[in-house]
């Protein structure tokens with residue numbers, strides 16, 4: 001029977017070693033949740049990196065055995081591959097370029113060579129498992145070359161590709177020395193998906209100008225085959241967040257946190273430590289807000305949860321120092337014995353803690369400089385069980401296209417963020433409820449399950465259309 005093979009750089013589990021013992025920590029990420037019910041069905045499987053370098057053959061065997069029980073197959077990456085393919089080409093070349101931080105991009109031939117080899121390594125593992133009738137769903141920018149590599153080995157396979165980060169305008173994309181090869185890699189797919197219509201438009205424009213293929217309603221004809229490009233805004237597991245927020249455990253945590261926070265009003269900010277998230281700009285806005293509206297001193301606290309990420313990459317190390325320094329300076333300037341304007345935590349948190357903060361927060365401040373989608377803002381909305389609360393959201397996040405009831409801001413406009421904070425803190429409860437209810441309706445309907453079925457249905461449609469095109 002035909003099966004679905006999901007491929008992503010990381011598997012939906014993280015391998016950890018404690019006192020010589022191997023342990024697998026399940027990921028709570030959106031992708032793992034959305035595809036969780038599918039990849040364990042029938043012969044379906046998930047292929048990816050288990051999150052840790054393991055070089056010993058016996059340990060690798062043990063990991064393969066353990067993962068196989070959960071329908072997962074590992075691709076083992078070496079230290080050098082992590083440095084050059086993951087930290088290097090994926091996160092020092094593609095990530096900054098695709099997020100419009102091209103001044104941070106490193107162009108290194110060795111990173112490119114290793115990126116190609118690592119994509120080939122994923123391809124080789126997939127080929128061991130895939131049959132000609134199978135569907136392969138490849139995820140994200142770490143694996144842009146994989147669709148074409150797979151097409152060459154498995155010409156009849158159904159191949160979907162989804163990019164979880166933005167696709168930049170042609171003027172930015174063309175800065176990459178390997179731009180044409182990257183596009184050709186993606187064009188091996190039958191369906192290429194992005195979060196937004198703009199990302200899709202940028203991709204089609206780059207394909208046109210760099211590879212020379214035009215498009216009609218998202219269809220590209222390469223001369224030998226046709227593929228479709230479309231947008232699929234990713235959702236969250238709405239019920240999971242809504243139900244967790246009303247659980248007894250979360251209510252208990254909320255009581256504890258509230259008793260420790262003196263301020264009446266709470267602003268929450270949650271991100272991975274990443275320059276695309278606009279953390280310094282957000283701090284700048286909060287500082288200016290405190291300066292302009294001193295009547296809010298003692299009354300408002302910004303709880304800033306920052307999740308460590310890619311900490312071996314230079315720009316991330318620099319950002320950590322910048323954020324530490326800014327928080328220290330702002331708190332140093334305004335704190336007094338029983339109030340700190342910013343409560344800053346640099347670590348990851350379990351779902352129940354996040355949920356308690358979402359529930360408590362009067363405002364969620366989600367202000368990325370650029371973000372493919374951003375799921376934090378959707379998680380906040382899903383957790384607001386009494387429909388109070390205000391979302392301040394960057395126009396540069398894909399989610400802003402769906403959440404027009406948020407207070408939308410440009411993260412480069414610090415004064416606008418200051419005023420949005422003031423507006424949110426003084427917004428009447430009835431008005432908050434109108435906006436929150438409308439956003440909840442949207443994300444409840446367009447949840448993660450809807451996203452998965454939209455993509456899979458469109459992929460089947462493409463295959464049918466390709467057949468009819470071939471016969472006419």
Ligand code: F6P
Nearest residue numbers: 009010029140164165309310372
């Ligand atoms: O947003 C893109 C993404 O790759 C997500 O899929 C992932 O959760 C996040 O960035 C962190 O990525 P990683 O820790 O694998 O570099």
